[in-house]
Amino acid sequence: MVAVTELTVGQVATRSGVAVSALHFYEARGLIRSHRTSGNQRRYGRDVLRRVAIIRVAQEVGISLAEIGAALESLPEGRTPTREDWNLLSTNWRDQLDQKIAQLKKLRDGLTDCIGCGCMSIDKCPLRNKEDRLSAQGPGARRLLVAL
Amino acid sequence: MVAVTELTVGQVATRSGVAVSALHFYEARGLIRSHRTSGNQRRYGRDVLRRVAIIRVAQEVGISLAEIGAALESLPEGRTPTREDWNLLSTNWRDQLDQKIAQLKKLRDGLTDCIGCGCMSIDKCPLRNKEDRLSAQGPGARRLLVAL
DNA sequence: TTACAAGCTCAACCTAACTTGAGGTCAAGC
């Protein structure tokens, strides 16, 4: 039934592999939440573990805390996320994740292609040509990496 | 506007979409190289465009400049990279890129799975369980994200 | 031959994402 085993910040740190100071930091940024005991100590619901897991994995692939926070905002404040809540978050991120995956593959396969083409022929390298094509779109324009 | 072969720092900036200051920075870090004119101005070979392209894409997916620099070190100093040179770089990165791709898919599909499982059953969530499993491997152990 | 955009160096500054440290509190075992 109940026995909502609440976790201390130290327990969350141990189980998630994230430093206590980082958890404080995430909380200050609004990425995770806690309530306090009468003695002012933090207590976390178990769903914080999933949140932290998502935060770390997303960070590892180059997503900023700000973006992660924005995505996590779709999760509810006062209750355990439901199927619909996660559904929304997943949907919000899907495109971005797909783009990242595509980018990684381009990088990996682009390098492979460079082997194929020998990278001797500057004008034929898929990587470099995209660059030049973009430069033609206007000076100073920041390259849209996703377009690579 | 003369020789097509050599590029000024401004030209590289325009074509790559990277700021001049960033190019200076990359050069200071040894990620790209240039030689100087008699007037002490930088001139770049055209292969710098490919290097910069790789640097930016790699960064975008969360690879640090230090790692990128290490990978680029396999490229030759004094000549245009050959097929074998790129082959080596690609090989060096292949595993890392594959891991990143796998990680992104896990994140994307993990969220999808969470929808499937409703994320109501804490003990069955693939994301969270991995966390706990890792925590069992020892206190304070940094989570190996790749293992997710 | 001069105007001025583009380049150069070097130091200072900036944001993100944390960590460290000082100084003080809380709680569980002996």
Place this chain on the structure above:
DNA sequence: GCTTGACCTCAAGTTAGGTTGAGCTTGTAA
């Protein structure tokens, strides 16, 4: 009730990855 380790807050420090600005030089088009 005392000790000890886990917590608390807040400020300052750190690393990565650049940007900005000052002061000076180069190079090119009118």
